[in-house]
Amino acid sequence: MKNFLLTLLAVGALCSAVAQTTPEETQPEGYRFTDTKVLRMTPVKDQHRSGTCWCFSTLSFLEGEILRAGGAPVHLSEMWIVRHTFMEKAEKYVRMHGELNFAEGGAAHDVTESIKKYGIVPFEVYPGLNYGTDRPDFHELTAVFKAYLDTIISVGDRSGKPLSTAWRRGFSALLDAYFGEMPETFTYEGKEYTPASYAASLPIDMEDYIDLTSFTHHPFYTQFILEVPDNWMWGTVYNLPLDEMMAVIDHALAENHPIAWGTDVSEKGFSRSLALGIVPEADLDSMSGTEAERWGKLTEREKEAALYTFDKPGKERVITQEMRQTAFDNYETTDDHGMVIVGTAHDQAGNAYYKVLNSWDVRPPYAGYYYFSRPFVAYKTTDIMVNKKALPKEIAKKLGLK
Known part of the structure; x- marks a missing residue:
């Protein structure tokens, strides 16, 4: 009997412990999403240890456009674009005596402009991984490229003599060493192509793609060079009021067009582990007097910690044109990352x-x-970046586009 009672006490204690540690009401609610529309896209890629999100995202965007146009799924070669872009960037870097951002970053228009000039090939034809890894890893090659160019510039500046006719060949040889030699012709799915003829065979036109933004330091409905370090090409963007930029995104998705998206993921409101981006704000209106008083006594650090718990959906800031501009002017919004907007959803x-x-690969x-x-x-x-055919007609008219 004594053993039986001890057993009952032990079971009771265990149940009590479980009840105390895992009641439903104490668990974080979290975020639960319901997709309302998701466009058909090619599989998630992995840029790995390379700062080439601009290329991966834009090619995924174009692959989605190919699918929308009725084309077959294809994985376009990221390193074909990166290799050509490094050469063009090197030319401008030397011409500017090193006063240019020579790095791995870039912009969506780097991809479309490169395809116009050099065509494109499938990934299988040009993986661009000629340095012993099966995924991109730029920890060495970018340092090597920049050191070579800095040497050319330094010698030229010190000597005052013309640069040699060999430096371009030397840099091209470095690119070939790391990315591989570029094919002039190739066979893909039983057909022979050049990079130009393959690009022409795709059911999309690079002339259809335009860049848009929304800032007040330039007039709306005009084009300007976006002043960010990775815009080494000095490409131009169309400037729209904020509500119209958002309307373009919504209209494009409604017409089944993806959107190549340049953004900033260095924000406290972005969580890599939760795959979530928010702009939280304290919901003072819903607080009781005691809660509001307690909130008012918190330090800024304590308030920030409370806002960014990511425990459940809450109130978010109302974004204005002025907020966007201030964040951009103060370096709070930078050209940090490129992705593709492919659908809509809502939380619980x-x-x-x-x-x-x-x-960033297939990950939870x-x-x-x-x-x-x-x-x-x-x-x-x-x-x-969007297909200009995906613009609302009234906005396209304001921009002078047909």
Whole structure:
């Protein structure tokens, strides 16, 4: 009997411990998303240890456009673009005596302009991994490239003599060593192509793609060179009011067009592990007097910690044109990362989100996809690339586009 009672006490204690540690009401609610529209896209890619999100995202965007146009799924070669871009960037870097951002970053228009000039090839034809790894790893090659160019510039500046006719060949040889020699012709799915003829065979036209943004330091409905370090090409963007930029995103998705998205993921409201981006704000209106008083006594650090718990959906900031501009002017919004907006969703509280395709491999919790709130996209978009045919007619007219 004594043993039986001891057993009952032990079971009771265990149940009590479980009840105390795992009651449903004490568990973080978290974020639960319901997709409302998701475009058909090619598989998630992995840029790995390379700062080439601009290329991975834009090619994934173009692959989505190919699918929309009725083309077959294809994986276009990222390193074909990167290799050509490094050569063009080197030319300008030397011409500017090193006063240019020579790095791995870039912009969406780097991809479309490169395809116009040099064509494109499938990944299988040009993987561009000629340095012993099966995924991109730029820890060595970028340092080597820049050191070579800096030497050319330094010698030229010191000597005052013309640069040799060999430096371009030497740099091209370095590119070939790391990325591999570029084919002039290739056979793909039983047909022979050149890079130009393969690009021409795709059911999309690079002339259809334009860049848009929304800032007040340039007039709306004009084009300007976006002043960010990775815009080494000095490419131009069309400038729209914030509400119209957001309208372009919504209209493009409604017409089944993806959007190449330049943004900033250095924000406290972005969580890599949760694959989530938000712009939270304290909901003082819903607080009781005691809660509001307690909130007012918190330090800024304590308030920030409370806002960024990511425990459940809450109130988010209302984004204005002025907020966007201030964040950009103060370096709070930078050209940090490129992804692809491919759909819409809402959380369990009914808040609106965009579903986004990333290039950080297939990883949990959403198999390489991410969710960004509408305020996050409104606040932290540096630029977008869209098919100009996806613009609302009234906005296209304001921009002088047909």
